[in-house]
Amino acid sequence: MQFKHLALTAALAATVCVSAQAQTEIQWWHSMTAVNNEWVNDLAKQFNESQKEFKVVPTFKGAYDESMTAAIAAFRSGNAPHILQVFEVGTATMMASKGATVPVGKVMKDAGADFNPGSYIPAVAAYYTAPNGEMLSFPFNSSTTIFYYNKDAFKKAGLNADKAPATWPEVFEAAKKLKASGHSCPMTLAWNGWTQLESFSAWHNVEFATEKNGLSANGYKARIKINSPLHVRHIDNLAKAAKAGEYLYKGRGSAAQASFTAGECAMIQTSSGFYGDVAKNAKFAYGLAPMPYYPDVKGAPQNTVIGGASLWVMAGKKPAEYKGVAKFFEFLSQTKVQAASHQRTGYLPITMGAYELTDKSGFYAKYPGTDVAVNQMVRKVTDNSRGIRLGNYVQIRTIEDEELEQVWSGKKSAKDALDAIVSRGNELLARFERSYKQ
């Protein structure tokens, strides 16, 4: 399969070369599939048609982790693409690999391009910005955690279908009633680490890791701190719900999502990017709502952290090519392009302008709930809510999954599991600190 892929890519590249000799080519590796793949191709097409000097060539390189591995291998052999889409979990690795990438701020400045990092939604911009204020990667497709519920199931259980449970105590109460009404799966959760630990921490304005969650200048020295009483209390509550059959664990990553669209589970917390799937496949009335919170926690709710990906510019290319990259980014940051992307994909509008334009067009009024994710993000960010940027984070996410699974199946207490995440995660962070010693 790999070879077939390679051959196809090569063949494609060859035809492109012949037809566009005069143009400077910009290679763009991404991980967008299905409808999002069409979106990416359309963006490149629009840009290519808008001018004659450059040609952006988007190439699908597999899932986020696969495209990153592919780009790293390519970089090591001197064939890296110009632009690489990297998921948020890989951000710390990209940032720490000085010399492998060129900061987007620099690319734009060198090309004299029109670029204002201040136009981006604070939580998005802050995540991809270095402590010295320079924007390192170009925000592209950002998502965040939101809450979905099945209105039909709510009605059947005698709950108010027009108002989603806003707090965790209300969620657990609703779960009990759903269970009593005969619903076999009142609640499930996708991306457990992301939604229940990372987003949960930001939402409640509590520290996830030291060094401002890894975003400070000494970010590589960060250590995880998610065994606080609030974290233990929340995971313990979920464990109790799991034991009572009110919360059902459906697997890692996005696996749980299918059980919501199928109507099996009545409530789910997952990515805002799940909206398109629900809108297309759900055969029941559904509602979108902000993440629940604990009302007694001071500072809650704050804002949520972002998921999704951004575009990195790889090092070692010619100045003319960087100019093309800058031109392309300039094209992408246009408000109308941003707004169209947001409405098409369900990803966040990453600039304030795109949000306002979408709002004015009546999109949010027409599709209620599509503004929930935005409203959760458009707030003043704190050190605890800016985002989480830690090294070896792919492995740490796995540890989070492993330990939480032991809690859901009743083999470990919430406290023991969170302690284990902290100690196992911190070993990996110590390794990261060592491998990136400046």
Next chain:
Amino acid sequence: MEKRVLFRSAWLPWVLIAPQLLIIGLFFFWPAGQAVIQSFQMEDAFGMSTEWVGLDNFRQLVDNPSYLDSFQRTAMFSVLVAGIGIVVSLVLAIFADRIVRFAMVYKTLLIVPYAVAPVIAGVLWVFLFSPSIGVATYYLGALGYNWNHMMNDGQAMALIVIASVWKQISYNFLFFLAGLQSIPKALIEAASIDGAGPWRRFWNIQLPLLSPTTFFLLVINIVYAFFDTFGIIDAATQGGPGQSTSILVYKVYQDGFKALDLGGSAAQSVILMCIVVALTVVQFRYVEKKVQY
């Protein structure tokens, strides 16, 4: 009688084996050597900074209780995969060998799974046994059995064993079938005339004559379980729940290819390599003695 081929020239034999040596060197010794070097280093993903850390990567693994637990899991997994795989495919091969009509159809159907990529195999079984949408889960539920391999260790292990065995059966089947067909019919017929039933004929004639094949498959299947199953595990359970299906090679794959921790992953693969070398030596020294060629 002298069986060896004699070369008068000093260099000709070297020239003749050179392509083979080159391929082994290029595709086996070179990467293996690199893995050994990398296992003593700590490196960032892009290779911008490399530090020699001696045995630190190994020390970290030895200090990690969850890594040590993984040995036991891997042993159990590979014994199950090799054992069940060999027995089931032997049974299938015996049946296929006796079939007169539609033999080609059966054989083809049995060989098809080998053409399926490991990840696809994993996905296929996940669809069957998915806790929410699985067909098999649905019928098991109707029978009163609650299947959820996301929560249940034993079920998760059973799922990856079934998927791995299913994937490997075709390979074993082909060898067994070829082995069975190469047993002279005269032997079987003679035994039949002497009054030996099918069970007796199998036990005293076919099985002993198949022992070289079985031994070869034992080695191949152990190596398969150790090295080739990460795709299935990644698609089916991702090592969970907890770490109950995280066998050694899965952790190598995950840490190296997904998490880009090259040093740590290289150290694990060096350990894995040593285990398989040791296992193979043991097999050839002790198990092979029972094999009659």
